[in-house]
Amino acid sequence: MMEDVRVRFAPSPTGFPHVGNIRTALFNYLFARNRNGVFILRIEDTDRERLVNGSEKAIERALSLLEIRPDEGYGAGGDFGPYRQSERIGIYEKIAAEMIEKKTAYVCDCSEERLDKIRARLREEKKNPMYDRFCRDKNLPYEGVESLKAWGRVVRFASPFEGETSYEDFLRGKVRFGNETMDDMVLIKKDGFPTYNFANVVDDHFMKISHVLRGDEFISSTPKHVLLYRSLNWKEPLFVHLPVILGSDKKRLSKRHGSVSIEDYEKMGILPEAMFNFLSLLGWSPGNNEEILSREEIISKFSLEGLSTSPAVFDIKKLEWINSVYISKMTGEKIFSRAKVFLCEKKLVGEDTDVKYAAQVFELLKTRLPKLSDSVERAGYFFKDPWAYDDGAWKKSFSGVEEIEYYVESLKNAIAHDEPVTKDDFEALLRKTAENLGIKTSVLIHALRVSITGVSAGPGLFEICEVIGKERILKRLENALKKYKNEISQSQ
C-alpha cells in the first residue's frame, strides 16, 4: 500500500536562495511529482532579527524560474494554512501550553548572562556547553506568549537525562544519539516566536508531512525533533538527509566558488531547463548513468533509492556542457528568443530585428554556444559589421599575405558582378575566382572570413555568406580593404 506523500520545502526568508536550497526544493518537488503527492512551500520566518526584505519574493522567483510550483502552501493556498510561521503563533502557543501541563516543557527565566556563564564554565572544563536545567522544577507559571514577552521568559523542553534516542534515516540507516548530549532546548523564545526546532515539528505534524527531505546539516538536530514527536505522541515523518553540495575545491559551496544564486546563472545564459537537469543530478542518479534527461523523465525516474549519501560537487563545466546540449537541440528561432536579451543589452539587436534572419543565424550557431550569453561574441557580426578584427587572424589570413589587396579586390568584383544567393553560389564563385587567379582557394576563404566576421572561427563560411547576403559582404570587403590600405600608408 502506498502512503500519501506530502513533502515540503521550508526556507527561511533570510536572504536570497542558494543553489543548495533550491536543490532541496527540487528533490522534494520531484519526489512529490513522482509519487503523485503534494509539494508544499512553507516560510519559516521565526527569526525576526535575520529577516531580509524581499527574500520571500526571491524564493518565489527562484522556484518559478525552474518551474517548481508548490501545490500547496505559501502562494498556493491549501487546507493546512497559514503557511507562514509568523502567522501561526497561536498554534505553537497552544501546544506549548499542553506540554507544560504534561510537564514535558517548562518556563525558564534564566538571564542570558547566567546562560553565558554556565556555558563558559563548561567549555573550560572541556564539556559540552549545555543548559543546566536550573528552572526545570521551578514550575513558573505560563500564561501564553504575551506573558513570556512581558517577563522575558522562554519555554524549554524537558529533555530526558539519560538513555538514547535513535531514528531511522532513510539514507544512512539507524542514527543514534545519547540523550545526555542534548539539553533542554528552547521551544518558545522570549519574543514569543517559536524556535526552528519547535515550529518545524509542530508544522510538519499539522501539515501531515510524510517525508522530510532536507540538507544533512540537520542530522544533528533530528534527535531533538524525534524527542518532540514522541513526547507529543505524534507520528514522525520519514527523515531523508540529503548530501551537501561542495565547490570544486571540495569545500562547502559558497560565494568564493562564483555564484550561488540561481538567478545569476540565468544572467550567465544558463537555461533553466538545463539547470533543472543539472541540479537533479547533484546527489541523485537515475541508476543507469543517463545524464541528459527531460523534466518528465526525471520526474518519472526519481526515487529515494537513487539518492546518494556522499557530497556532490557543483561542477560548472558539467553545467555548461548540459546547457550546450540543450541549446544545440533547440531551433534557431527558439534560441534567439532566449538569447535576445543578451544581444539587446549590447545593442546588437533591437525590437525591429528580423526574427526570420535571427533564426537562421542561430541555426548556424547552435552547436557552438555553450551559454546564451556567448551569443554576443559569437553572433555579433551577423548583426553589426565587424568593429574590430582579431589580431592573429588578420595578420595570418589577410595583411600577412602577398598580393592580398589584388586578390580581395578580384573577389569583391566577382561577387559584385554576379548575383550569388545560396551558399553553393558563393562557394562556386569563390572557387572559380581562385582558379582564375591561380591561387589556393583557402587564401580567399580565410581572407573573406576575416573580412566579414573579424575572427577566424565560426560556422561554415559559405553558410555565413548565404545568411549575411551579397550587399553586406561587399561592404565588409570594402571595410577590410580600407583598413589594409590604411595600414600600408601608415607603415610607409
Place this chain on the structure above:
RNA sequence: CACCCGUUAGUGUAAGUGGUUAACACAUCGGCCUUUCAAGCCGAAGAGUACGGGUUCGAGUCCCGUACGGGUGACCA
C-alpha cells in the same frame, strides 16, 4: 573538545540481499571529417574503490581502527 555524517579515475555517477579483467558520462589526449571553430563519429590514457587491519572460498559492498573532509553543539534556520 564532544557527538554525528561522509570518503569509488580530475569531476559527476554505476556496480540488486558480498561473486568473473570496477561500468558510463564530462573534462583530457589522438584520429576521421572540414576553409576555421564547434558538433558528430572512432580510439587512447586514467581508479583497484582514503589508509591499515579483520570476517570470508571470495569485500567497493560486512566489522574495527586511523587519516582527511564536513555538520551540529544558539532564545539561527
